[in-house]
Amino acid sequence: MFNNSAFMKAQFQPRTTDIKLDALQLFFEGDEIPLWTVRGQTASELARAIESSSKQKNLDSIIKAIGSNKSQIDDLKAAIGIGDDTPADVIKRLEMLQVCSVSPEIDLPVAIKLAENFPIEFYILTNKITELTGLGADIKKPNGSGKTKVLKAV
DSSP states (O other): OOOOOHHOOEEEOOOOEEEEEEGGOOOOOOOOOOEEEEEOOHHHHHHHHHHHHHHHHHHHHHHHHHHHHHHHHHHHHHHHHHHTTHHHHHHHHHHHHHHHHEOOOHHHHHHHHHHOOOOHHHHHHHHHHHHHHHHOOOOOOOOOOOOOOOOOOO
């Protein structure tokens, strides 16, 4: 039987993992290991990522309303990294990567540039975020006092 009381008392933390991305070694300093840390999503973050493709369509309409000609519209879309042919799955994953990159912390332009130039690494990272999300949060372990108890012989 599910223990409501224990569940409500439990403290949780985001589930994270480090992913070694050798293809990005050039962008890490010196001999630093090219590790990218990602975490799982919360329910709200997952919903926002899923909805991001429809938001992109709304943004596309706004850009068309602002732009005075096709060239200006294309320039505005290029400036924010979207296009008419950007798949909804990629838009969702861009949102996921931006929000769930723990280290390095990135913004949308970095996520877009990574997706365009390192698509395999982009999918490795976002697939791992999906996997971590499916596993749920980690339970926080209580911190020990740091003292070791000595057992006395009787």
